[in-house]
Amino acid sequence: MDDRGDRLVDLVAEGVDCVIRSGMPENSSLSAKPLALIPEVTCASPAYLQRFGRPQHPDALTEHLAVGFFASHQDRRYPFEFLVDGALRRVELASRIDVNHADSYLACALRGCGLIQLPRYRVERQLASGELVEVLAAYPSPGLPVHALYPRHRQQSRRVRVFIDWASQIYAERFGPLDRRQLQP
16 A cells, blocks of 8 residues: 555556555465454444444344445445354445545544444554444454465565565564464455
């Protein structure tokens, strides 16, 4: 990404050696090194929960609103994901507002616009202060995978290997060791 938004860099066309991206890699022409599985949380503001109630099961989300999140490079909103009885369940929620920037996503939730699902580290302070409240903790998200991506056809340089090793260490220190079995789609 660059500082103009969430534009995806085309590594090959732009001559970029390596990027770190969240989500499952979609471009099969790139090599991917898994770095982490970041825990996510589903939450909302107390005002939202007072108005709409606190959902007790993912099936109850049909009665709720989300702050919609979409990537500008795709024409789709991201569903919420939960583990229900060990199986992945994706839930599409209705929304009154859709955004494509993480700061806007959080700001809308804080103002009571709907439920959000995002990496826990992004909202630790708001959860601790009570500005946001976790919901559906019994049905966790499977987590957000993070990968280092680099062009497959290029020989990996020493500096890229060193960078990926360093990034792997940083992610492991912050989010714990990676169990690659968790990254299976």
